[in-house]
Amino acid sequence: MVSVILLGAGNVASHLFEAFYNAENISVTQWYNRSLKKLSSYKNKVEITDDLNNLKAANIYILAVSDDAIAELSKQLPLKDQFVVHTSGSVNVYDLDKKHKRGVFYPLQTFSKDTSMDFANVPICIETINKSDYHILKELALNLGSPLKKVNSEQRRVLHLAAVFVNNFTNQLYRIGHEITESQGAEFDLLKPLILETAKKVQDISPYMAQTGPAKRNDKKTIKKHLNSLESLHHQDIYNLLTSSIQQTHGRKKL
Amino acid sequence: MVSVILLGAGNVASHLFEAFYNAENISVTQWYNRSLKKLSSYKNKVEITDDLNNLKAANIYILAVSDDAIAELSKQLPLKDQFVVHTSGSVNVYDLDKKHKRGVFYPLQTFSKDTSMDFANVPICIETINKSDYHILKELALNLGSPLKKVNSEQRRVLHLAAVFVNNFTNQLYRIGHEITESQGAEFDLLKPLILETAKKVQDISPYMAQTGPAKRNDKKTIKKHLNSLESLHHQDIYNLLTSSIQQTHGRKKL
Incomplete structure (x- = not known):
């Protein structure tokens, strides 16, 4: 079982939540957004929070926020040596604060607000700074039924x-x-x-x-x-x- | 049963032949091309000819030739008051010689040489100068399982x-x-x-x-x-x- 904490409430975050929620071996421990309003309709399915100081322990923290917010949010996280990844196609893995174990979990697909997505059709591009963190992201992708590929920041x-x-x-x-x-x-x-x-x-x-x-x-x-x-x-x-x-x-x- | 004579040997002609050949209520009476070589591999399935003076009787003559060749070929046809259609997206129906009953049977799709096509996914745009000829083209499209639409030359x-x-x-x-x-x-x-x-x-x-x-x-x-x-x-x-x-x-x- 992989435990996940999701941060952000946009399109990618919502689709990831649905996919994680429906996967057998993934549990979403918590869902953070700076405004609770966008998450309120999920509050019976998952613990929601708007306070970074309330974040629990989990195997991965996934920042599914806008490109510009990634560096700053990763800095604000009151965590150390935890595994933190972002989901962006264009942000370098090193833009994440170096106090974290860092990686990228980039779903290469277009998501619509009201259409559900079969993750078998979502290639996941995976990158980690430490080799030893790679297997967690691999397990996450496999549990979604997604094809996965090791892809560095430049690729x-x-x-x-x-x-x-x-x-x-x-x-x-x-x-x-x-x-x-x-x-x-x-x-x-x-x-x-x-x-x-x-x-x-x-x-x-x-x-x-x-x-x-x-x-x-x-x-x-x-x-x-x-x-x-x-x-x-x-x-x-x-x-x-x-x-x-x-x-x-x-x-x-x-x- | 609709009887068809096909003229031309390009991509559209070949896909139309396969579709007509496999349809229950369509018979291809003859297939004409100015060079027999391109048709020779079909000679056990259909009568082939390179001589316009050999053309037999049929319900429709379909000119599946290049845009530039349509007007001239329709003029050369040793026929009168027969139903002659072309398959082009950009040629006006009036470019066919006026000695014929005239129409257009335009399959709005991209055909590849070596890929077969399910005609259920090929909308057929149909136009006839005489209303009374319309039903033949409609029957042809329906027998292929294609959606069809009445579309004038401008549309x-x-x-x-x-x-x-x-x-x-x-x-x-x-x-x-x-x-x-x-x-x-x-x-x-x-x-x-x-x-x-x-x-x-x-x-x-x-x-x-x-x-x-x-x-x-x-x-x-x-x-x-x-x-x-x-x-x-x-x-x-x-x-x-x-x-x-x-x-x-x-x-x-x-x-």
Whole structure:
């Protein structure tokens, strides 16, 4: 049994709590947040607190707070030689106060407020400063049914950056698809199977191999037609830049 | 039973053939291509020909050829008052020669050469000039188990344009994620569950609601860190443009 104290009340904290709560060999000893209000709906499931001086003993203290708050909160913790980890993609493990045994437990996934998450689909990137602490994080990930990977702070930073491209930026392209269709009398819903298939394709073949379309074929006639029918200059800029990018990747054009 | 003659031998033609061949109430009478070589591996399943003057009678003639070839091929067909459709997202139905009964059977999906496709996940956009021809295309789509939608040439053009954003451009963002990770010692494979989840999310909630990340939060520190660690100027341009786009959508910044 691994005992955990969770700190923070955002999206990641809430999803971790649900997953820990439902796992057989993990117990959540306590849940801290500086405001109790956000935790109050959980008070029958777990002990909640807003006082760091009330923190109990546990195998791991997990700081699931915003990037900017990690260093400061780790300093404030009235603990010494305890195992303290954060859950951020972009904060270095050494940003945690050195009075702690330190590590990172980074779930590489996008969490929505009201959607539950199967942790079998959440790769956990694990880092510890002391080798001997590694097994606790490994046990935690395995108990969630998650794939896990040893990833150092530099690799984690790179993954987080790449995640912005494949998640936030991709989602913005979906948004633009939504704007284009709905503003011109077509239905975004018809694009949903295509969106899913595009994501499924690269589970098995590389994005390089998966590419199709007018940019890759260098089909100038279609590209010109598309640019002419985009009403927003901003959409035209994105069309031009990503078309050049595809042509650079596939050797049609040097940038 | 609907009888079909297929013309062309590209990706769409091959996937349509397999789907028609496996459907109970569709028979492929003949498959035409200007070169027989590409069809030869199918010769035990269907009659193949490279001679337009050999074309038999059928309920529908489906031109699954490149956009540029549609008008010319439809003119060359030694037919009159037969039902002739094309499968393109961006070609107008009136580009088919007016000696035919004309329509469009556009499967809105991305097809890979070596991957089979479940047509339940392929919305078919249908258009006919004569109302009375509509039911044949409807029957064809229903026999494939596909969702279908009446879509005019203008709406189809818009869908095809939006598809470039959500498919080709999205796939290029996956490619950039691949470049960033693999060039800096991290594993692209760790991003695959995130890619799938991002696509799944917008099946149920709008892309607007699904957005997260540093651009939406206007987290300038992380944005600056990311820009500094992108080695390629081209990747920096894409990062800047899509960050602005997200901020414009979410009211952080006017463009």
